[in-house]
Every structure is written in C-alpha cells, then in structure tokens.
Amino acid sequence: MMDRERFGIVGAGAMGSGIAQLAAMSGHDVVVVDLSSAALDAAASKIRENLNLLETKGKLTPIEVAATNGRLHFADTMEALPGCQWVIEAVAEKYDVKNELLGKLNHILPADCLVATNTSSLSVNALATSSGRPKQFLGMHFFNPPLRMPLVELIPGLNTDPAVTNRAVQLMELWGKQTVLAQDTPGFIVNRIARPYYTEALRILEEGIADCSTIDAAMTEIHGFKMGPFALMDFIGNDVNYAVTNSVWEGCYCEPRYRPSVTQRNLVMANRLGKKTGIGFYDYSKPMPKQKHSDELLLLKIANRILLMLINEAVDAWYFGIASRSDIDKAMTLGVSYPKGLLEWSLGFGISHCIEGMADLYDFYREERYRTSPGFPKWISENSQ
Numbered sequence: 001m002m003d004r005e006r007f008g009i010v011g012a013g014a015m016g017s018g019i020a021q022l023a024a025m026s027g028h029d030v031v032v033v034d035l036s037s038a039a040l041d042a043a044a045s046k047i048r049e050n051l052n053l054l055e056t057k058g059k060l061t062p063i064e065v066a067a068t069n070g071r072l073h074f075a076d077t078m079e080a081l082p083g084c085q086w087v088i089e090a091v092a093e094k095y096d097v098k099n100e101l102l103g104k105l106n107h108i109l110p111a112d113c114l115v116a117t118n119t120s121s122l123s124v125n126a127l128a129t130s131s132g133r134p135k136q137f138l139g140m141h142f143f144n145p146p147l148r149m150p151l152v153e154l155i156p157g158l159n160t161d162p163a164v165t166n167r168a169v170q171l172m173e174l175w176g177k178q179t180v181l182a183q184d185t186p187g188f189i190v191n192r193i194a195r196p197y198y199t200e201a202l203r204i205l206e207e208g209i210a211d212c213s214t215i216d217a218a219m220t221e222i223h224g225f226k227m228g229p230f231a232l233m234d235f236i237g238n239d240v241n242y243a244v245t246n247s248v249w250e251g252c253y254c255e256p257r258y259r260p261s262v263t264q265r266n267l268v269m270a271n272r273l274g275k276k277t278g279i280g281f282y283d284y285s286k287p288m289p290k291q292k293h294s295d296e297l298l299l300l301k302i303a304n305r306i307l308l309m310l311i312n313e314a315v316d317a318w319y320f321g322i323a324s325r326s327d328i329d330k331a332m333t334l335g336v337s338y339p340k341g342l343l344e345w346s347l348g349f350g351i352s353h354c355i356e357g358m359a360d361l362y363d364f365y366r367e368e369r370y371r372t373s374p375g376f377p378k379w380i381s382e383n384s385q
C-alpha cells in the first residue's frame, strides 16, 4: 500500500522539513535525518508549529495532528533509514555533499528502496550515477514552501525505470500535488524558462531605460504578474537568484540568454541580499516609494519586451523537448504563479507579433541573446490547424 510506505528525508532544512511534514500528513511514517541536531530541533518545532496552525484554522483535527506528529521521527544518523521504501534527499546544493551522501545511502538502504533528489540545479543523471541505483533514482523538485506550492517537477534520468517515474506520479497525487515531467537539463522547466523575467529586467535597468520600480510596475500593472522582477529577486534573495542564474548559464555552456548580471553580482558581494538583509534593489528600512508611472507607453514597451523574452524561452523549451506543451504552461502557472501559461499567452499575443518583436530586438542589439527561437515555425504549424 502506497500510503504505508516508510519515508526517509535526509536534510532537515527549509525543504526537507516541509517535505517531511507533507509525507507525514499523507499517512507515511517518516524518518528525518540531519547531521546537525540544531537543524533537527528547528525542523521538529517548525513542523509542530505548522500543524498547530492548521489545527487552529480548522484544517486538521486534534486527532490528525497527534497522528501526524506520531508518524514523524528525527535522527542524527543514517542508521535510522534502512526500513525505508523511499528516501528523498534535500541536503546542500553541492555535488560533493550530495555525491558522498548518495554513495553512503546506497550501502545502507535495501536494494529495492527508491531514492529521489530535490536538487534545483544539479544534473539528475550525475546524482543517479552516484546513487549506485540509477534505475531507482529520479529528481523530485518541490517548490518552496513544499506544503503550500502545488507543483512538483519530476525529472527521470536516462536510466530511470519508467515504472519508478509512474510511482512518483501516483505518490504526488496522493500528496495532493500536481506534477510535470521535465528533461534533465539545467533549471528543468521553471528555473530555466523564468530566467528572462530577471535577466531582461536587469538588462533594462543597466541600459538606463527605467528604474526598478518602473520595471516592476510594468510587469504587475500591464501583464498582471503578482510581483515585479526586482521585488521578486529581493524576496527570493539575490544570492539564491544569482546562484540559480549562474548555474543555468554555466550548465548551458555559457548560453548568452542566461548570462548573469554584474549589477546583481555586486548586490550579492555587498550583502544586499534583499528582504532578508533589509536591503537589496529596494531599501526595506524605508517605506516603499509610491510612484506614479505616467508614461504608459514606456511601461508597455518594457512589459512586452520581458514577456517576449519569456515566450521565446518557453517556445524554445517546447521545441527542444524539455517538456510537453501542457506541462510547460502548467509549470509556469503553478510553480511561479504566472498569470497565464506562456505558450498559451503567445497565441493571444499573436505568434507573428512575437517573432517580429524578437527580430526587432535582434536587429537593434545584434546579440545572440536576442535570437528568435528556431521553434517558432513549428509552433506556428502546431497552432494553425
């Protein structure tokens, strides 16, 4: 029975603790393992707090809270894991840390135990090899916070048994999550396609076309995004956002479309990480300036330029088979709350309008960053029946 499977979650940080809570709430016995007893204590009290809050809100009964707490176990040694049928690792995003851990797990876990990684940017195939059980290994990319975010990207490696991927799909259904299937490519779906939201906004800022608040207003007011790019980078943390851009850029062999920004690097170097340090693109010690944006034409130009770059990225990902049409749109609406799926948006915007817009950008800048995706002709024929 799937809901009786025992889970091991290795890494009790932001993601591991959330995934552990989710698994326990879904009826699994869960062992949370971390090297740091402080991390284990923090995870245990955070989960207790979350469960109490759900009880206060009437979303869980006291009996359900007690049962969930009873299913959670915490350990500072991997010796607690051998009884598990599934292990999800959520330790630091570093190859050496994950590789060493996966190698050790392979010796401890039963031969039929399935192992998943919550990596956001490392190669699932590389980690699958380190796991010593590539057929029983896949990427399960949860979003933060795992409890609230409805999407999980599933990333099978080249050697993953399709039956294991199917089991992961069923498991996520049981946990109330929606899944999309992604190729093992840098950034998978969401972190790849969303790159221009940040990098193009930074480019517009660096060119002196507009300031942060104008660019943010363009995206929220014209296209209905929940947060503008600069407010969002400050919220995510410029260190985290910069690291993801770097990793996608490096992983794609220095593809100019993903090139990181020196402006953001400088903020990171100066410890202006955003909300968490009180200052990033905005200064959070002061009230946010309420600006009036009277230049509607400028807002429209900025908003359409960023949207075009996002659509170009989505068409490219579809063309190169990173995910299906429906999964690309599902991933961007559920993973990063975009107001519409980008592929669907290209139809409303007009595909020929997208191609012309990209050609104009390329004509002006003559940079590879602005090349139109080779996927557009196929995208036109796909939508012309």
Ligand SMILES: NC(=O)c1ccc[n+]([C@@H]2O[C@H](COP(=O)([O-])OP(=O)(O)OC[C@H]3O[C@@H](n4cnc5c(N)ncnc54)[C@H](O)[C@@H]3O)[C@@H](O)[C@H]2O)c1
Residues within 6 Å of the ligand: 010, 011, 012, 013, 014, 015, 016, 033, 034, 035, 036, 039, 089, 090, 091, 092, 093, 094, 097, 101, 118, 119, 120, 121, 141, 142, 143, 144
């Ligand atoms: N934070 C996010 O927004 C987010 C979103 C999606 C995916 N991820 C991915 O999830 C993973 C974890 O991220 P996080 O933000 O939870 O990190 P975190 O720093 O909050 O937690 C990592 C935990 O792993 C523990 N750890 C490190 N090495 C260990 C080992 N060998 N054995 C046991 N425990 C060990 C640390 O003590 C720490 O408690 C990373 O791969 C990250 O890329 C993070």
